[in-house]
Amino acid sequence: MPIYEYRCGPCGAKSSFFARSISSSVEAVCTHCQSRDMRRTISSFAYHKSMATIHEQSGPPPGLGAGSGDYYSDSRNIGRRVEQSFDKFGVDMPDSVRDTIDAARDGQAPPGLDL
DSSP, X not given: OOEEEXXXXXXXXXXXXXXXXXXXXXXXXXXXXXXXXXXXXXXOOOOOOOHHHHHHHHOSOOOTTOSOSHHHHOGGGTTHHHHHHHHHTTOOOOHHHHHHHHHHHTTOOOTTOOO
16 A cells, blocks of 8 residues: 655645555645645655675774774674675585674673673
8 A cells, every 4th residue: 555645735744645556546635734735745765774785885994093993883893804704705604603793783792702
């Protein structure tokens, strides 16, 4: 079921309307002032980046003593070098390693390591 958004001419409020199908017509009436002077607007949408895109955009880690350190404070980069090494050599990453990296990215320190 598509959702269409309209902006009211007189009051400027945005209203959303459900339609049964793309071919269904929508009688848009402002939910705030009941005006029929409505113009269809482009709806916002969500865009989720893949881990590959996030890694590409963050670039390589800064050299020792260089950079702002943002690379290391971003939890998504935990285990990135390990992932790259397994991928580079075409070796499947063991589930235990994947679980440890995922847990660390979620803020859980591996046993014996204090973060």
